[in-house]
Amino acid sequence: MxxxxxxxxxxxxxxxxxxxxxxxxxxxxxxxxxxxDAPSTTLGEQTISxxxxxxxxxxxxxxxxxxxxxxxxxxxxxxxxxxEDPSGKLLYINDTRTSARDDKIEVKKIYSxxxxxxxxxxxxxxxxxxxxxxxxxxxxxxxxSQAVREKFPWVPADFELKPVLYRSxxxxxxxxxxxxxxxxxxxxxxxxxxxxxxxxxxxxxPTQETxxxxxxxxxxSSADE
Numbered sequence: 001m002x003x004x005x006x007x008x009x010x011x012x013x014x015x016x017x018x019x020x021x022x023x024x025x026x027x028x029x030x031x032x033x034x035x036x037d038a039p040s041t042t043l044g045e046q047t048i049s050x051x052x053x054x055x056x057x058x059x060x061x062x063x064x065x066x067x068x069x070x071x072x073x074x075x076x077x078x079x080x081x082x083x084e085d086p087s088g089k090l091l092y093i094n095d096t097r098t099s100a101r102d103d104k105i106e107v108k109k110i111y112s113x114x115x116x117x118x119x120x121x122x123x124x125x126x127x128x129x130x131x132x133x134x135x136x137x138x139x140x141x142x143x144x145s146q147a148v149r150e151k152f153p154w155v156p157a158d159f160e161l162k163p164v165l166y167r168s169x170x171x172x173x174x175x176x177x178x179x180x181x182x183x184x185x186x187x188x189x190x191x192x193x194x195x196x197x198x199x200x201x202x203x204x205x206p207t208q209e210t211x212x213x214x215x216x217x218x219x220x221s222s223a224d225e
Contacts (some may be wrong), residue, residue, distance in 0.1 A: 001066045002066055003063070003064050004062065005060075006061045007059075007102065009106075012106040015092070018056060019054070022051055022053070023086050025084055027082050028045070029043075029062070030043045030069070031078050032069075034075070034076025035076075039182070040221075044062045046061065048060065064100075078097060081093070090110050090160075095187070096223070097221045097222040108164075110162070110164060126165040126223070133166040133178070136192070137163050140211060143211070144161060147190075151217070152182065155183060156183065165224075166178055175192070177189055177191050178191075179223040187222060187223045190216070191215075192211060
């Protein structure tokens, strides 16, 4: 038996009136995200080729496995939406949990040039990534990639890790937190620690700490969790 999730994909955070070139593809999935430490399971999927000149909102209608959906807790029955270019580069994504019973999915633009608006104090609140943030992340990408796949072996080797949110809480040295999408509409917090000094015995010289990478054990269904 199949069910159907219908609604619209809309832009947010300044991309509400974006116009598509006709090369983009929208993918909407109905998912089982009940297990927070594992990739989601797709219950249904629709792929939509966007037309030149098309704008938000974009309608979707996804058929899904009703029997499996009925066994899920409410929090684990969700929707995801992503828009990619022909090369598979991610252009837009929903970064908040969206129930499959909702009729609207909000997506935000993935910026690569640091042109997005910033709001709040990024020492304590996550904000959109800037070009400088992406440069920092990419500088340590090999180390980050290795750490992510050691923690989550199910992440494919060819899956591109790209941060969508950033903050830098006060600390001795520098701490930088990135929220990064993983396959199956999951998000992980990746922390870089740089600078500061390692503990040293009295009378000895402190040794400056190298860059460390910490991968959070807990995955979330949205970037803002």
